[in-house]
Amino acid sequence: MSHKDRQFRPVTVPSVTLSGFWGQWQDAVSETTAAILLDRCEAAGMIQAIDVDQPSPGVVIPIAPWGGSTQMFWDSDLGKSIETIAFSLYRKPNPELEARADAIIDLYEKLQDKDGYLNAWFQRVQPDRRWTNLRDHHELYCAGHLMEAAVAYYQATGKRKLLDIMCRYADYMLTVFGEGEGQMPGYDGHEEIELALVKLARVTGEPKYLDLSKFFVDQRGTEPHFFTEEAQRDGRDASDFHQRTYEYGQAHQPVRDQRKVVGHAVRAMYLYSGMADIATEYRDDSLTEALEGLWDDLTTKQMYITGGIGPAASNEGFTDYFDLPNDTAYAETCASVGLVFWANRMLGRGPNRRYADVMEQALYNGALPGLALDGKTFFYENPLESTGKHHRWTWHHCPCCPPNIARLVTSIGSYMYAVADDEIAIHLYGESTMTCELANGSEVTLKQKTEYPWDGAIGLEIGLGSPARFALSLRIPEWAEGATLAVNGTPVDVSSTLIDGYARLDRDWQDGDRVELVLPLVLRPQFANPRVRQDAGRVALMRGPLVYCVETTDNGDDLNAIVVPKTIPEGSTVMLPELNGAVAIDLTLQREDAGRWGDALYRSRPADRSDARVRLIPYHLWDNRTPGEMLVWMQAD
Amino acid sequence: MSHKDRQFRPVTVPSVTLSGFWGQWQDAVSETTAAILLDRCEAAGMIQAIDVDQPSPGVVIPIAPWGGSTQMFWDSDLGKSIETIAFSLYRKPNPELEARADAIIDLYEKLQDKDGYLNAWFQRVQPDRRWTNLRDHHELYCAGHLMEAAVAYYQATGKRKLLDIMCRYADYMLTVFGEGEGQMPGYDGHEEIELALVKLARVTGEPKYLDLSKFFVDQRGTEPHFFTEEAQRDGRDASDFHQRTYEYGQAHQPVRDQRKVVGHAVRAMYLYSGMADIATEYRDDSLTEALEGLWDDLTTKQMYITGGIGPAASNEGFTDYFDLPNDTAYAETCASVGLVFWANRMLGRGPNRRYADVMEQALYNGALPGLALDGKTFFYENPLESTGKHHRWTWHHCPCCPPNIARLVTSIGSYMYAVADDEIAIHLYGESTMTCELANGSEVTLKQKTEYPWDGAIGLEIGLGSPARFALSLRIPEWAEGATLAVNGTPVDVSSTLIDGYARLDRDWQDGDRVELVLPLVLRPQFANPRVRQDAGRVALMRGPLVYCVETTDNGDDLNAIVVPKTIPEGSTVMLPELNGAVAIDLTLQREDAGRWGDALYRSRPADRSDARVRLIPYHLWDNRTPGEMLVWMQAD
Secondary structure (H helix, E strand, O other), rough: HHHOOOOOOOOHHHEEEOOOHHHHHHHHHHHHHHHHHHHHHHHHHHHHHOOOOOOOOOOOOOOOOOOHHHHHHHHHHHHHHHHHHHHHHHOOOOOOHHHHHHHHHHHHHHHOOOOOOOOOOHHHOOOOHHOOOOHHHHHHHHHHHHHHHHHHHHHHHHHHHHHHHHHHHHHHHHHHHHOOOOOEOOOOOOOOOOHHHHHHHHHHOOOOHHHHHHHHHHHHOOOHHHHHHHHHHHOOOOOOOOOOOOOOOOOOOHHHHHHOOOOOOOOOHHHHHHHHHHHHOOOOOHHHHHHHHHHHHHHHOOOOOOOOOOOOOOOOOOOOOOOOOOOEEEEEOOHHHHHHHHHHHHHHHOHHHHHHHHHHHHHHHHHHHEEEEEOOEEEOOOOOOEEEOOOOEEOOOOOHHHHHHHHHHHHHHHHHHHEEEEEEOOOOOOOOEEEEOOOOOEEEEEEEEEEOOOEEEEEEEEEEEEEEEEEEEEEEEOOOOOOOOEEEEEEEHHHHHHEEOOOOOOOOEOOEEEEEEOOOOOEEEEEEEOOHHHHHOOEEEEEEEEEEEEEEHOOOHHHHHHHEOOOOOOOOEEEEHHHHHHEEEEEEEEEEEOOOOOOOEEEEEOOOOEEEEEEEEEHHOOOOOOOOOEEEEEOOO | OOOHHHHOOEEEEEHHEEOOOHHHHHHHHHHHHHHHHHHHHHOHHHHHOOOOOOOOOOOOOOOOOOOOOOHHHHHHHHHHHHHHHHHHHOOOHHHHHHHHHHHHHHHHHHHHOOOOOOOHHHHHHHHHHOOOHHHHOOOOHHHHHHHHHHHHHHHHHHHHHHHHHHHHHHHHHHHHOOOHHHHOOOOOOOOOOHHHHHHHHHHHHHHHHHHHHHHHHHOOOOOOHHHHHHHHOOOOOOOOOOOOOHHHOOOOOOOOOOOOOEEEEEHHHHHHHHHHHHHHHHHHHHHHHHHHHHHHHHHHHHOOOOOOOOOOOOOEEOOOOOOOOOOOOOOHHHHHHHHHHHHHHHHHOOOOOHEEEEEHHHHHHHHHHEEEOOOEOOOOOOEEEEEEOOEOOOOOOOOOHHHHHHHHHHOOOHHHEEEOOOOEEOOOOOOOOOOOOOEOOOOEEEEEEEEEEEEOEEEEEEOOOEEEEEEEEEEEEOOOOOOEEOOOOOEEHHHHEEEEOEEEEEEEEEEOOEEEEEEEOOOEEEEEOOOOOHHEEEEEEOOOOOOEEHHHHHOOOOOHEEEEEOOOOOEEEEEEEOOOOOOEEEEEEEEEOOOOOOOEEEEEEEEEEEEEEEEEEEEHHOOOOOOOEEOOOOOOO
C-alpha cells in the first residue's frame, strides 16, 4: 500500500485517559468550565429559545450590519456545550451535568419538525425564512455543531436520543440538498456541516452522510454561483452584503482550485478540515493537492508564531501576506482551535510532522490561551502584545470560543494518537494511557509517562495481550535537535528511522516493551521572515512547543525596552506553583533605561542599556496573575 | 519691562512676500487649491445651503452616532475657503475668485438674521434648535471660522461687508452670552471662537471682542457645568453622549487647572491658541502657567516626531502617554495646523525656541503633508508608516483639512515674523521680504535670501529710511549645532547673544546692514524615549527641520528590512526636480535579505544583511510619485 493510501483516523476520546499537564486542564474544564457554559447559555436565553412550552424569546440580540444576529447561532453554542459535557463525562461522571444535558436534548426532541428540520431561530423566530439565505444565516453550521454533540454524547453515555435526532435531520438534508429536481445545489456560508457529517458517518457507519459531506465540499464555489441565485430567488441584491466577497466564506472558486487562504479564519479552517476528512475517506488526491497548497500558504505567509491566524477584526480573518500585527492581532481562539482540527485531519493520510508540529504549536499557543487557568474566563482575541488593557471576559455576545477551546481540551486525547490498520502514530506527547485495537485484532495499550511540555523525557510502555507486529510512529518535532531514542534500553539512531519527521519503529512488540524518547527542550530564538514588518528587528523565544512571553507582573512596565542579546544567555528554569507548575525561565537580558532617559521625547543618542534580569513565562498562561503589559516579540540586539 | 511683559504679535499676512520654498507652495494654493476648495464646497451643496432664494437642502449628510451631522460645519468650510482666497489674493489678484467670494458673502448677508445670528444649519435646517446644544453642534465654531474669513478678506480686499456681518454677529453674541439675567454662561464644544474673537478685536480695535473671548476661556469647565445644565434644559440625558467625557472638548475642568493634553486634538489646539492669545493680550500669568504645563505634556509625551498629534481615530485625539502608533496614526492634518497656531501664539510673550522649534517641526512634517505638491489632493490622517494603501483624496465628508492647510500655507508669512514695540523676531526662515513699522515709527524692511530648508545659509538685508535702534531676534534651532552668525561680515559669537534660543542683536541698524546666519543641515538620527513602544529599536532621520522617510518608488518593497547602522554613513544630497527641487539623500545603509530568506515564516537565525543604497526623501513629500510603501522609523542596528 503506497504511503498516501493509508487512512489514519484519530482514536476515540474515551480511548485515552490523561493525567499530567492535560489532565490538569481537563479537570479545570470538567469541574468548572462545563457547568459555566451551560449556566451562561441559560442566562443568555438559549434554553427558552428551544423550549416550545415557553414563548419564543424573539430577537434578543439585534440584527447586525451583516444582516443577521449572533442569536442565529445559539444552537451551535448549545451543541458545543453539550459536546464539552460529553467529553467531560468521560473524565469524571457528573450526574447533575448529565441530567441538564439530557433535559436540553429532550427539548430539542420536542422542537424538531416532523420533516426532521431543527433550528431554534428558524423554527421559533423567523419560521418563514428557512433555507432562504444559506450565505449568511448559519443553518447548516448550527446543525453541524449539534451533530458533533450527538456523536460525542452517544460515545460518552451510550444514549442515542440526540444521535437519532441528528440522523433524522441529516436524512432530511439528503432530500433537500442535491442536484436533483427541486433540490438545492447549495452549501452553508459558514462551513462546519462538512466535518460533522464525517463524524456522523464514522459513528453510524452510514456512507450516505459521507456522500452528503462530499457534496457540500464539491459544490462550494462552483458556477452558476449558489449564493447569487439564492439571493435573486429571495429578492435580495446578490452583490449587496456585508463582506462584499465570496472569499469571506471560501466560496469564490471551487475548492480544488483554491491555493490561497482567504476570508473568515474559522470558516476556512472548518472547510479545510472537512476537505481533509473527505480526502482521507475517498483517497481524493485532487483535494489533497489543494490542501497542501493551502497549508503552505497559511503556514509560510499568514500564521503568527503562536499558531494564531486571521489578523484582522474587520473580517475576523485574513488580510495580506506577511501582515501580522501583534498588538491588534485578532487571532481568534476559535481559529486556532480550527487550525488544530485541520492539522489533525491532514495527518489522515499518514504521519507528517509538517502538520503535527503546527498542530502542537497552535494548540499550546493559539488555542489554549483562550481559557483561564481556573476555567472561568475566556479570550476571544489573542494579541501577541498588550499594553495592559486586554483581559479574559466571562461571556460574549458571540460566545463561540469558550465551548470551542473547552471541547478541544477535553477531547485532546484523540488528537494525540491515531491508528491505521497495523500502525499507531503518536502526534502529541503528554502523560496518558491509550488503548486501541489494530486491524489484526491486537489490543494495544500505550502508557506515556512524561512531564512534557515542561520536560522533554518521554517514556512509553507497551501493553499487549500477546506479542504483535505493528509500526509505532513517534513524532520528532523539527525543533528537537539532538533527540534520542531507545527501545528497551538499546539506543536507536533516530535519523535512520525517520519518515516525514516521525521515528517509525516497525517491529514485533512484546508486552512490557519500553521506548524512551528525549526531546531536548532548550530556549531558542525565533526570527520572522523579513517581510513581516511588525516583527522586524525583533525576536521571540520558544522552548519546545511553547512560545514564551514577558509580563509586567514579573518584569515591570515598558517591556519594549527589553533587548535580547545576539547570543541568548544561559537561563535557569523555575517552577511556578501559582501557574500549575509551569516552567518559567529567568535570564539576564538587556534593558534600555527609561528612567535615566530624561524629559525629551526624541533625541540624537539612543537610550543607555544595562543588564536586566528578566522572567519569561509560557504565552498561554499570560493574564492569569496581576494584570499588566505582555510582550512576545522583544527587541533583538 | 520684564521679559514676559512683552507682547509679540504676528505681522499681518500682506506684510510678507514669499518666494523660494514657500513661494512655490503659495503658488500651488493660489493657482489651484483655492478654486478647488470653492468648487468642492459648491458641489457638496454648501452654496445652496446658505442661499435663501433656493430651497433648503435639508439633511444631506445623515446624522451620525455623535448626534449631529458634519453638514452642521459647512459654514466653517466656506469660512476657511474664503480665508484661503483672501490670503491668495495678496499673492496674486484673481478677479474671478474674488467675485465668487463676494457672491458668497452677499448670500451670507441675506441669510443673516435681524438679530445678527448667522448659521446655515440652524437657520435653514433646524431653526428650532438654535443654541440648544453648544456641546455638540459647533455653532460658535462655525461663527469663528467666518470671523477669521472676515478679517482676512477685509485685510486682503479692503471690503468690509463680511467684517461688518461678523461684527453684528459678535455684538449679538455679547447679548446672548454672559452671566447676566437671561444670558447663557456657556461656550462651544469645539473651540475656535476664542481665537477668532481675538483676531476680530485686533483688526477692529474693539476690546469688547477680546473680553468675550476671555469670557469663553474663563467659563470652560467650570461648575455647575454648562453642558450638563444645557442638556437637562433640552431634555437630554447629560451623561449619554458619544464621547462620554468632557475631556473630549477640554471642558472637564477650568482651563487654568489643566495640565494634561486630552480629548479631540484639533479642539485642544484651538483652545490653547485662544488661551495663549488671551494670556498675551491680558498679560495673564495664570493662563501662561497652564499653557506651559500643557506644552510640556504634549511635546514630551504625546507628539509624533512629525509634529503630528492625536494618535487615535476613535476620538480624533489623544490616548495614553507615549502611545504613538505609526501605521495607524490618525495625526490629523488639522491637528498639526492647530499646533502651529498654538506654538505661534506661545511666542506672544517673547521669542523662545522651545515653541518655535516645534512650530517649525509641525509645520513642515505634520501639516504640510496634508497637501499634494500640485495642490489638488489632501491627507486627513498622517501615518508614519504605510503599506501602500494610504493616499491623498480629492474630498471628504468632513472636509476640514484642505482649507486648513491651504490657509496656513497662504498666510505663512505671518508665522515667520513677529513684532513687539522695538523688537523684531524671526521665527521661521524662508526666502521672503517683510515690512513692518516699529513703535518708534521706523519702517523696517527685512529681505531674507535663502534656499532654506534645502540649504542652511540665510542672508538678511535690512532696509531703513533712517538709522534706528531695535532688537532683531533670530531663532537658532536647537538642532543647529555649530550655527554661525555675522553682521556686515563680522562674525558674532552666537552663544553670547542667545536668549531663549534666539540670537538677539540689539543695536543701531543702518539701511543696508547685512546679517548672515548659517544653520548647518546635517542628517541626524533621532531616537524615541524608550517608553514609546512603537519606536523601540528604531531610528528616524532628520535634516534641519525636516523628517525624512523612505518610499517604495525609490527603494523597492519591504522597507522594514532596511537597517540603519550605529554610525550614520556619509550621504550625498540629490536635488529632485520632480519634487520641486527637494533635497533627497542617498546613502548606504544595510538591508535584510528577504529574497534569500527561504520559505520558512520563522527560523532560529536572523536574516542575512548586506549593504544597500537607500534614498531618503522629505516626509512631507511622500505619496507624490508612484504609490507604494512609506516608512519613517527604520530599524536601528
